[in-house]
Amino acid sequence: MNQDRRDRLRDAAIAVLAQEGGRGLTHRAVDAAAAVPTGTAKNYFPTRDALLRAAAERCAERYRVLAQALAGAGPGPADAAQLAALLAGLLRDVAGPGRTRVLAYLELQAEAARRPWLAALLDPVAAADFTTHAYLLRAAGLPAEPARARALTLALHGAIPHLLTGAPATLAAAGLDDLDRFTRELLASVCEEEDR
Template identity: 55%
Template sequence: MAENANRRNLLRDAALEVLSAEGSRGLTHRAVDGAAGVPSGTAKNYFPTRDALLAAVAERCLELFRQAGTLPTGATGPTGREDFAALLRGLLAEATGPGRRRVLAYLELHGEASRKPWLGKVLAEISAMDFATMERLQRSAGFDVTPQRARVVTMAVHAAVVDLLAHPPGVPNGAGLDDLDAFVGGLLDVVYPRSPTDG
């Protein structure tokens, strides 16, 4: 049983890699077998249809988002404006750096979900967790949070990630994302203006 679970996890991660690298059209059983380094036909044994492959990637994305949304034991979250700004810069850097493939796969799933309502339900669960986590982190940072303000910050970060992924380095995007410090600082200043006593 453990061997089957390990093989299934290997295939799920391989499917995520294929989806991020080749796009939706490149997600085939053959490609997943190749990426996982397993005999031809293995992926089809575990995930008989293409929809099953997509579900496997969505399931893996959901697990990764759950892990990312859980603070380590004893962690309190950001404790102020600068701490939260650093967290947002880190999220943007991670999404376009080490986490690039995961985020690309997640975006590819959104395209598929526009035609597959069952997939949209899985992604909606990820989105709900994401918004709840971001609101919790903004409260932790001491902002005067409302659900609307929390959503604006979260949506702006989402849009920034897409824009950063779509534009190669050195290509102007018009959103000011060539300076992440200024982008994040400006976003927070608009949503959570500093009071005169903030200095």
């Protein structure tokens, strides 16, 4: 099979998931999004589960590329200010250029609640965030015990749906209307010294 066309179809499946949600993911919708003849997606991915698998695998590939780019960017942030700026940049990507990918990933997570095989495909992507955030905390010279890395990761994950919907009152209430301030305050909260 043609790998370029296969990738085009997988990218189209991600676009359809992001735009139409899980219910909108059909072979016809993927064909239309990829601008290929009707029946092409079904030829490559015969079932809806095969389409879901293709989209999940493509999301995982894109995540690995992003993670490798971060890892190759140097030794990591040198201090809390650099880490806050990095995290704010990642959150801006969620609401900007990465929006389609992240929306599709959230749709896949919802589908995974009913499909254990899909949950198993997505699990390494989500689990890697905890390790990555622990590494970033250490690189910045901040406390990086597992509980702190978990708190940071879950707070960032919790921010994502609000950034995607962009509701102004909610963004302001959550502090997400100023991502630089949000990440500085989040790090200060996660890394504050415990009372002795």
